[in-house]
Amino acid sequence: MPEVPSKAPDLSRKRGAESGPLPEHGPERKKACWGILTSQGSWADRSPLHEAASQGRLLALRTLLAQGYHANIVTIDHVTPLHEACLSDHVACVRALIHAGANVNAATIDGVTPLYNCSSSGSVSCMKLLLQNGAHTHTPHTHLPxxxxxxxxxxxxxxxxxxxxxxxxxxxxxxxxxxxxxxxxxxxxxxxxxxxxxxxxxxxxxxxxxxxxxxxxxxxxxxxxxxxxxxxxxxxxxxxxxxxxxxxxxxxxxxxxxxxxxxxxPRSLCQLCRLLIRNLIGRSRLKLLPLLPLPPLLTHYLQDP
Known part of the structure; x- marks a missing residue:
């Protein structure tokens, strides 16, 4: 395994608790997602593979994987290169890491998964890749993100x-x-x-x-x-x-x-009937409404208020 550089960047990828809209581009987006914990030095063991995934440098990422870097290498906070690629919306890097055996359900010490990072960044393309390769939509513990x-x-x-x-x-x-x-x-x-x-x-x-x-x-x-x-x-x-x-x-x-x-x-009879029918059909079967032999007008009535 190539030696991991000891120099730590300025930011931490540990998940932050702050809310609010994310900046559109650059380091500020990642600060908003992960928070700043510079005093803990949580990037001390951050690898070149993390850097390549974060910056979307596909050629460098493939080269590092070929040189022996493991796709699931983690930082002290258990952040993987796949976490980085998803947070930065680098689809090609996500695909390459998954192909190299990256764990799509890897969790940081805070329970953050690559799928969670896709939700943070709004990366639909990366999310699709993760789901197609077995990512879980929920964690087994209700206190985790x-x-x-x-x-x-x-x-x-x-x-x-x-x-x-x-x-x-x-x-x-x-x-x-x-x-x-x-x-x-x-x-x-x-x-x-x-x-x-x-x-x-x-x-x-x-x-x-x-x-x-x-x-x-x-x-x-x-x-x-x-x-x-x-x-x-x-x-x-x-x-x-x-x-x-x-x-x-x-x-x-x-x-x-x-x-x-x-x-x-008072609610209209139309609304009351619609709500009652939807409740009787049940949430798990609502997606099957378009398959029923009903007039389009009635299907629309049952689907939307």
Whole structure:
């Protein structure tokens, strides 16, 4: 095995806990994903293979693999070259590493997988490669990071769609985060919420007693609130402080007006029938609706609000 250089770069790839939108390019994107832990020196054993994967240098990566570098070489934080390639959206490097035997389900000391990094960066192409080669959509422990939650947090709707199409549970709960729908409402990503609900996510499952509707109202996101109501959200649920969603809405705002109007207007018979039929069909069979011998208008009615 070639000697690994001892010089450590300036940043750490250890996962950070900070939220918010990712910068579009360069080192700032990786800082936002992983956080800064320079004092721990967690890149001290970072290999040239990690560098090549991170920078998308395919020829260098292939050369290093041919020279004897192992595809699953890890840093002190158990970050693999595949983690790096996925975080930086380098599809060719991901393909080469998988071909060389990289573990698609490798986890860092924080439980971060390459699939999670695809969700962080919004890399649909890398995610497809991982899933085609056996990547698990969820970890076996509910306290570890979930790729679906990360995609909902970042607003990467295509990643959400792909994960759900590959068998991810739309109601999968992470103990400290709640449901994926709760995350998308908390971070105001309406497109992700629509996909989750269309795929059968429970409109009431949030984080503890805090429902997705509570989260959407706190963000004063009228679009989110409207979508949740269309899918049958209960306006009478109370959070941990015994408050209903309307009590959390900013006074005089659009969200409050929407909730007040909804409370005094009964749901249409059309909406009630649609929600009941969807519940009877069950989440696992909703994807089969287009296969039923039904008129297109009726299929559309059952699929979308």
């Amino acid at each position: 979930s790729a679906l939650h990360e995609a909902c947090k970042r607003g990467h709707s295509q990643c959400v769609e792909l994960l759900l199409s590959s068998g991810a549970d739309p109601d999968y709960e992470v103990s400290h985060l709640g449901s994926p729908l709760y995350m998308s409402c908390l971070h105001q990503h309406t497109a992700c919420s629509q996909i989750l609900l269309h795929r059968g996510a429970s409109v009431s499952v949030g984080r503890g007693s805090d429902s997705p509707l509570h989260a959407a109202v706190r963000q004063d996101s009228a679009d989110q609130v409207s979508v949740l109501l269309d899918y049958g959200a209960d306006v009478n649920l109370r959070d941990g402080n015994n408050q209903r969603p309307v009590e959390l809405a900013p006074p005089g705002g659009k969200t409050q007006q929407l909730l007040l109007a909804y409370e005094v207007s």
